[in-house]
Amino acid sequence: MTQLADPHDALSLRPLAAEEWEPWYDALETAFGSVESAERRAMWHALTEVDRSLGVWEGEAPVGTAGAFSFRMAVPGGAVLPTAGVTMVGVLPTHRRRGVLTALMRHQLDDVHERGEALAVLTASEPAIYGRYGYGLGTWKLRVEAPRAWVRVAPGPEDGRIRLRLADPRAALAHCERLYHELVPRRPGMLARRPGWERLPVFDPPAERGGHGPLHCLLAEDRTDGELLGYARYSVAEQWLDGGPAGVVRVREVTAASAAARRALWRYLLDLDLTETVQVPSLPLDDPLLHLVGDPRRLRPRQLDALFVRLVEVGDALRSRRYAAPVDVVLAVQDEFCPWNTGHWHLHSAGPEKGAACEPTEASAELALAVRELGAAYLGGTTLAALAGAGLVTELRPGALAEASRAFAWDVAPWLPHGF
Numbered sequence: 001m002t003q004l005a006d007p008h009d010a011l012s013l014r015p016l017a018a019e020e021w022e023p024w025y026d027a028l029e030t031a032f033g034s035v036e037s038a039e040r041r042a043m044w045h046a047l048t049e050v051d052r053s054l055g056v057w058e059g060e061a062p063v064g065t066a067g068a069f070s071f072r073m074a075v076p077g078g079a080v081l082p083t084a085g086v087t088m089v090g091v092l093p094t095h096r097r098r099g100v101l102t103a104l105m106r107h108q109l110d111d112v113h114e115r116g117e118a119l120a121v122l123t124a125s126e127p128a129i130y131g132r133y134g135y136g137l138g139t140w141k142l143r144v145e146a147p148r149a150w151v152r153v154a155p156g157p158e159d160g161r162i163r164l165r166l167a168d169p170r171a172a173l174a175h176c177e178r179l180y181h182e183l184v185p186r187r188p189g190m191l192a193r194r195p196g197w198e199r200l201p202v203f204d205p206p207a208e209r210g211g212h213g214p215l216h217c218l219l220a221e222d223r224t225d226g227e228l229l230g231y232a233r234y235s236v237a238e239q240w241l242d243g244g245p246a247g248v249v250r251v252r253e254v255t256a257a258s259a260a261a262r263r264a265l266w267r268y269l270l271d272l273d274l275t276e277t278v279q280v281p282s283l284p285l286d287d288p289l290l291h292l293v294g295d296p297r298r299l300r301p302r303q304l305d306a307l308f309v310r311l312v313e314v315g316d317a318l319r320s321r322r323y324a325a326p327v328d329v330v331l332a333v334q335d336e337f338c339p340w341n342t343g344h345w346h347l348h349s350a351g352p353e354k355g356a357a358c359e360p361t362e363a364s365a366e367l368a369l370a371v372r373e374l375g376a377a378y379l380g381g382t383t384l385a386a387l388a389g390a391g392l393v394t395e396l397r398p399g400a401l402a403e404a405s406r407a408f409a410w411d412v413a414p415w416l417p418h419g420f
């Protein structure tokens with residue numbers, strides 16, 4: 001147990017005990033000002049890793065919460081690394097701005113470090129909160145809302161091979177999860193789902209449908225041998241206006257292993273009878289849908305922040321990914337919250353086919369940046385050059401910025417497949 005330095009309260013920080021979960025989660029809901037459906041609460045209860053859950057307590061009452069999931073996340077080059085997925089962070093309105101969150105983050109990052117996880121990630125309720133703890137914005141997402149009348153996918157040459165079939169989402173789940181897992185290493189930011197997490201993509205309690213019908217699962221299979229080449233999950237809200245039918249399609253996920261399967265899935269989703277609008281809450285910035293439709297402007301894409309990334313162990317993290325181009329650079333890293341990372345790091349790699357080395361060094365720095373900026377650039381979705389343009393990375397040896405920026409960038413945009 002850790003006492004918090006607060007002149008007025010007797011606040012202590014300690015891990016959660018399993019039987020304290022209900023009041024602990026009540027405190028989290030109060031912090032968010034929301035009440036979840038019984039089904040969602042039960043799902044998060046089942047997924048909570050109690051030994052990674054922290055509370056700040058005033059006597060017996062929880063006033064602050066934070067948890068972590070033991071994820072495995074894909075990084076550039078295809079390695080899938082142990083990663084702490086920070087979650088369930090909340091402080092009661094009565095106890096805000098007294099350092100409760102900072103105490104939770106301190107304890108949590110020390111714990112992540114001791115566990116040997118080089119990375120921590122989170123999605124932020126407000127992006128301004130987590131930079132002070134070293135989290136940088138590492139992935140973005142596109143939100144799309146397409147008027148069906150204007151957006152079409154043209155047929156392609158190999159479409160005859162694809163057979164589309166509707167299936168019960170739960171019955172088809174194991175089949176779809178196999179394909180999902182095959183594709184995880186190909187896109188940085190993808191999360192390999194641990195046992196239990198497969199319920200998330202088909203989670204569909206009636207209380208949360210908001211006027212939509214049940215979730216559907218559409219399978220794209222090879223007509224000749226039945227091999228699963230892609231799937232989509234979506235729901236439809238029926239709606240009738242004076243002018244006629246105006247249903248809304250909400251696409252939760254499109255996963256495809258081939259261009260033909262992807263085209264067939266999108267052609268179906270963008271041309272459902274009685275619907276007028278197709279909403280897609282999250283797509284990668286480089287999603288092929290942008291190139292499949294004749295008029296991408298009509299998709300009305302909006303770019304939003306998604307995953308924040310923190311390098312907890314700079315050397316391990318930088319060694320574990322691949323680099324798009326040869327790089328040999330000394331980084332001066334500043335990390336006030338996790339000072340073991342502060343110092344000069346010599347990063348070198350011969351390019352994407354080779355591994356990388358990253359060791360502490362006494363050599364002169366060539367590029368200076370805070371750990372938050374390394375987190376932002378780590379998955380390859382934000383360039384060091386862009387960060388330097390904002391004054392957040394300083395070039396100390398001419399040419400070092402262009403060299404490192406080319407190496408850190410990646411040709412597949414990182415993307416977080418689901419919230420947590």
Ligand SMILES: CC(=O)SCCNC(=O)CCNC(=O)[C@H](O)C(C)(C)COP(=O)(O)OP(=O)(O)OC[C@H]1O[C@@H](n2cnc3c(N)ncnc32)[C@H](O)[C@@H]1OP(=O)(O)O
Binds near residue numbers: 087092095103122126
């Ligand atoms: C991963 C996730 O779960 S994200 C969910 C986060 N939770 C929520 O948004 C729920 C509603 N909000 C809350 O519960 C709380 O206000 C929290 C958790 C955001 C902050 O908790 P607090 O205990 O008040 O934070 P704490 O007092 O430790 O503040 C630390 C610093 O962060 C700053 N800060 C806190 N909240 C915010 C915010 N929402 N926006 C910007 N800065 C903030 C504080 O001003 C303080 O800055 P300083 O170090 O310069 O003085």
